[in-house]
Amino acid sequence: MSALQGTPLPDASPPAVSRVDRATAAAPPRRAPRGTVVATTLLIALLLVPFTPLVLASVSQGYFFPQVIPETFSARAWRLVLDPAGGAWTALGATVRIALTVTALSLVIAIPAGRTLGTRTFRGKRAVELVLLAPVLVPTIAVAIGIHVVFIRLGLAGGTLGVVLVHLVPALPYVVLLSAGVFANAALGLEEQARSLGASPWRRFVHVTVPLVGPGLAVAGLFGFLVSWGQYALTLVIGGGQVVTLPILLFSTASGGDVAVTAATALFHGAPAVLLLVVTSRVLGGSGLTTFGGVR
């Protein structure tokens, strides 16, 4: 900022200022320049384009090179994937059960820690934050390989409980650190005010604490859910083929070589995650920016 102090005003030094800047120097523009709109459209198109071949392939029959639009459309792949007796629904059930359990456990463990990290300063806080962040950084396959033998001995390998426990490793850090952010930004002084006005602990909790931090914690929980939802390496090793979640099913389908079924399975696996994100940000209001910044 202070580096700008010696800069002459636009009128004094025309060559240093582009035409656009001169035109907008006085007030921010009402309308974005056309280039910005074009660039944004292009960016979003590029982000969405990888979904295009999946959608096309999933409704095709014999989608061979060099067809771009399928020559024969067919509901075969979708019928297979959506077949009530098929594996996709079973995998969906397993994925939902595991992800919900991981979310609930993460929140119960993370909320007290998050409140402390968000509202207090104490010796060793930085170290605690680093320790809690470490599992996010280390490759999950290293964790899976390291813990697998013990889980076999304990009878946890090849079962849902074991998978839930290892999913906590990547999920919990996000939930703790997001909760800490929620508590840091909440006006928790209101709790004290309610207490001095004579509100009981229960009423303080229901009418003050929950409205203050509830939406933020819901987002923290959503992240725990999504981390578990997309987890592959840990489920593969610890589940040992016995626990078939959607990522495991998708990977084995992709290795099988049926392009249409793979595409339909991928969309079947991705759609709930996107839907959940959109619904959550709608219900909680806001652009999602404040909630989704900081952590993916």
Add this chain to the structure above:
Amino acid sequence: MTAIPALRSRLRDERVRTWLSLAPALTVVAVLFGGAVVLAGLRSIGLLSPVAGDLATGPSLEAYRSLAGDPELQRAALLTLHVAATSTVLSVVLGVAAALTVHRLVRGRRLAITLLQLNLPIPHVIGAVAILALLGQSGLFARVGARTGLLDAPADFPALVFDPWAIGIIAQYVWKEVPFIAIVALAILAARGDRLDDAARTLGATGWQRLRHVTLPLLLPGVLSAAIIVFAFSFGTFEVPLLLGSSFPAVLPVLAYRRYTDLDLAARPEAMALSVLMTVIVVALVLLGAWLARRAVRADRADRAGRGDPGGRGGRGARTDQDGDRPDRTEVAP
């Protein structure tokens, strides 16, 4: 009878309550994560059996020695670093550019941000399947190329997946992480960007000056933290290179998994050693990255403070100037 009041007063003690509240989270991380790392270490040096049976061989560095002499390991390590570094740099550059572009939108900014977030919750397996269907030699791009007469057969399309340069893997990470970086940057811009930018504009700063001296320094700390996470992710994700990578050389996580599932149980200690190696490399690089990031932020502040102070010496400026943290103070009165 006196035990309960005593316990109560202990619980009222701030320090006890602090650590009690952290205990569950720290325990989970220590047992499940710390345990995994320590056990991999013990099994890699033969102090514990690397399989579910009693096959401990006693202390030995054999696994590390055999890895050190393995030409595949070097190739794998270089490839992994290449993938992680390239993905991180591309994601950061494109993500920041995307954020700056989207932030300039007036109408439709919220819609753009919503669309930008859509692939954040998409699992990596899906991303890998999608990239394969897009960039593979019979993927959508190759098909469009064939339709427009640019190529005749799938083999004419450049090998972008299963290729030695891991282009497909990098494309998948960049596709996933550009929105992540952009959302982080947009959050910072939304919180503090406009007022600062207006102030600089009022002071007559050109577009480039505002970008260089106002916006980028504002974004630096947050984006660098996000970049570290992106690096660690693209270093360690396993399913993406498994689906999109060539089989030789493979990246380190894939190599570790292959050794672990090798029918020859003698490869197990090597898998453990690879896990330890990956952990050490990531932790060392992340700490180095965090240290460099802190230095960059500090140097940037010192630089700006030094030039703002008429008798300025950068070193002192770093400590006296807090403007980098609280930029609103520089706002110009109307």
